[in-house]
Amino acid sequence: SIKNCLDFQEDLKGLLFDGNNLENKDSDLFGFISTLENPKGVLENSRNLKDEGNTSFKEGDFDNALEKYSLSCVFLSCLALQEEDTRSSFSQLASTVILNMAASFLKKKEFEHVGQLCSIVLNYYPNNVKALFRRANTAIGLGKYELASWDLRVALEVESSNQEVIRKLRKLNKSSILSPKVLMDRERKSRKNMDRLIH
Numbered sequence: 001s002i003k004n005c006l007d008f009q010e011d012l013k014g015l016l017f018d019g020n021n022l023e024n025k026d027s028d029l030f031g032f033i034s035t036l037e038n039p040k041g042v043l044e045n046s047r048n049l050k051d052e053g054n055t056s057f058k059e060g061d062f063d064n065a066l067e068k069y070s071l072s073c074v075f076l077s078c079l080a081l082q083e084e085d086t087r088s089s090f091s092q093l094a095s096t097v098i099l100n101m102a103a104s105f106l107k108k109k110e111f112e113h114v115g116q117l118c119s120i121v122l123n124y125y126p127n128n129v130k131a132l133f134r135r136a137n138t139a140i141g142l143g144k145y146e147l148a149s150w151d152l153r154v155a156l157e158v159e160s161s162n163q164e165v166i167r168k169l170r171k172l173n174k175s176s177i178l179s180p181k182v183l184m185d186r187e188r189k190s191r192k193n194m195d196r197l198i199h
Contacts, residue, residue: 002081005081008094009077009079009090011123012076012094012098015073015098016077042075043075043089043090043093046075046076046079047093049072050068050072050093053066053067053069053097053100053104054100065100065104066101066104069100072093072097073098073101076094095128098120099118099128099130102114102117103134105117106134106137106138109141114137127158133151133165133168136149137168139151145172148172149172152169152172153169
């Protein structure tokens with residue numbers, strides 16, 4: 001719906017203006033793009049920047065990839081969303097660019113950004129397996145294994161044959177952190193705490 005697209009676009013703008021993500025030259029670009037009346041041209045520029053970011057990512061230049069993805073987001077955040085096909089293209093491209101940013105931050109082990117980016121996509125597409133998988137990897141990096149397990153299980157419900165998700169969940173479950181014994185101990189402690197609260 002147009003409301004979802006506009007909300008998604010506002011989340012993009014929030015990302016761009018959060019902290020010091022936009023420099024003065026980027027703000028000027030933002031202003032210029034806002035005056036453009038050709039949605040297809042704006043989308044094409046955004047796609048080209050995404051593709052350039054993908055090339056940098058494959059070369060291991062994650063900072064440059066992030067710069068290209070961010071500029072792609074600038075274009076997307078200014079896109080006029082009146083036409084239905086434009087809204088559809090916007091949603092697909094915005095999700096892809098945000099998840100590519102998340103992958104870049106994951107490579108740099110900047111986990112706090114990954115979780116935020118994946119959560120934005122999941123807010124609009126709760127069954128997006130890439131977002132769930134990347135957020136799970138972030139949770140593992142932060143030592144939040146239960147959250148990682150949760151996201152992986154949801155991803156597995158969506159794509160039961162996804163081998164990458166299956167391998168990650170098996171590895172997580174085999175680790176001593178989430179072994180059945182540890183889980184049972186936690187359950188027992190939780191029950192004891194509940195008993196103390198009740199009595």
